[in-house]
Amino acid sequence: MNVDLSGMVIPADCCRPLDDDLTSDDTKATAALFKALADPTRVRIVSMLARSSEPACVCELTPALDLSQPTVSHHLKKLVQAGLLEREQRGVWAYYSLDRGALERAASVLDLKKVAV
Amino acid sequence: MNVDLSGMVIPADCCRPLDDDLTSDDTKATAALFKALADPTRVRIVSMLARSSEPACVCELTPALDLSQPTVSHHLKKLVQAGLLEREQRGVWAYYSLDRGALERAASVLDLKKVAV
């Protein structure tokens, strides 16, 4: 260690090793979860489902989102694959609902209180 | 309303309107925040900074991430632009630290207790 003119402590050898005990799988899974939420349309879908206590079908979501039906189906599939939504077939209609536990788990990843400081 | 053979309640007119009182700016801003976290490398960076109480410089992060220096700089810039990291120049070194408030705000977006159910 030495001290520079401004009194700031600067390590003599700046590049000390930095550990990274998250596995590659961990980071990829976490990134995949956030990737599902990294689109304005999918944020809107999750927000609408969070606001309504009942599931919603594609024919309700499509006009509200002002997108083509294949595009809405595409986003819904992404959210289901990420584990954030659940799909339920009722007759001809496909109803989607929010998995609130999944959203809580996503929030807990960002909880700094779990990390030793 | 009518009831189908399995006793499941199905609205006669399935497609009731679905409201969406988030503005386009809201959803884009939220998506941008998650987009910053939607990459394994950036998850690793945030995780490493969350684990260490001190800021880290690029020359510490680069070998730990096993990526080229321009790539690491690129990811750091993305995280700063998202408001998740802060940059501080100390001599020749650039130190990055986590904005823990920003991470808390990100987590609060996922908090369902704020949403009327």
Next chain:
DNA sequence: CCAAGAGATCGACAACCGTCGATGCCTGCC
């Protein structure tokens, strides 16, 4: 003022993503 070195920026390239129209599948009804 010059040389050294840390880090940012640039340009390029491949991979990925959001969007659409067209089409296929599957369920309920006649």
Next chain:
DNA sequence: GGCAGGCATCGACGGTTGTCGATCTCTTGG
């Protein structure tokens, strides 16, 4: 069984992203 309609899948296309090597900038030490 055949038709209608809700939804998923396909193929295509433009825009974005992650990565790198090369280069530029800026700070420090001599």
